[in-house]
Amino acid sequence: MPDAFGLYLILTDPVAGYGACARAAVLQGVRYLQLRIKKRPEAEVLKTALALRKITAGTGTVFIVNDHLRVAMESDADGVHLGQEDMDIAEARSIWKTPGKIFGLSTHNEDQEKAARLLAPDYIGVGPVFSTPTKENPDPVVGLERMGEIIRSSPLTAVAIGGIDEKNLPDVISHGARNFAVVRAVNKSPNPEAAIALLMGIWRRHQAS
Template identity: 55%
Template structure:
């Protein structure tokens, strides 16, 4: 089994998909706000388009705290010298991805959508797992079943590897996500659809910080 890279998965994990202000501006906003994880997810784009965006964002993020991750394609991640790659359940196995990209210190993430997938993922030694969708989201053509706060929180709290909660997360429900045990959260629409991405990021960070004193999730049991 491959040795996982020890990482600190905390706070905002920003996923860029068709941002209305452009990839470069969103990446610059992420760097300005100290976002530590930035993923490029361009599902419908040509390979050369993804490479071009990846290279631009690599230039913007190089030498900063912001780590660049490419979605799905380890070849593109390697070509643009990203910091990592994020794989879905239908992508190549993690062991194969590591074999194709053996450079030291690269980060390999894996999406999970159930307790069973999260448990199996541990055997693949991912550096982190995505857990979701927490809420319904229109960002996937064929969405996975919604986990909900309770189930997502249970998976996160039981995980032996770093986790990032994902799926339908925005300022209106972010405090609840943290209150249910999340240490990191992924956002797509709340920043990609914002006319001012830096303001949107800072707003999310403020909500997250305000919810920083974790309270136990509300009890669902009846009083005795």
């Protein structure tokens, strides 16, 4: 049965700093924390990854590196997240053979979700649900209805992603999302712990209702 854990936090240039956001995520019991740094030297990405690995090690927060398989391996992250244009999951698994590592995959439509089933990722991203400025060349918006249909029909653990914040989160959940990824709602906050607590609180209330 697909897993339900709520918030999947993606860190990209957080105003409060990577360390502060990671510590807030651990304190608030966030299950997944992803480091997503684009267009920076790999050495810089690795330095940040090592710092976040140190913060998350031995906690209940799973640390994922976006795109950079070598950084994920060298930082001993818990896993790597790959996009449709990145390395194939089968190839990534053949390179990173350490048991228990997590491999996530982005999907943007029904066909990609069905193709993902054959690859058996540990989870998939589904979106973008809403328009978002966090990507230079975003995929077409999926919308709430299609998001829900994709998630409900999939045997895979799914994470709704794309423009999700505290205002539209209730609609995302009511349309079938059991898990959701957030970028701006936390990265743009000077108080990441409060922002995380707000989002987690909304999710918990909907799970209880």
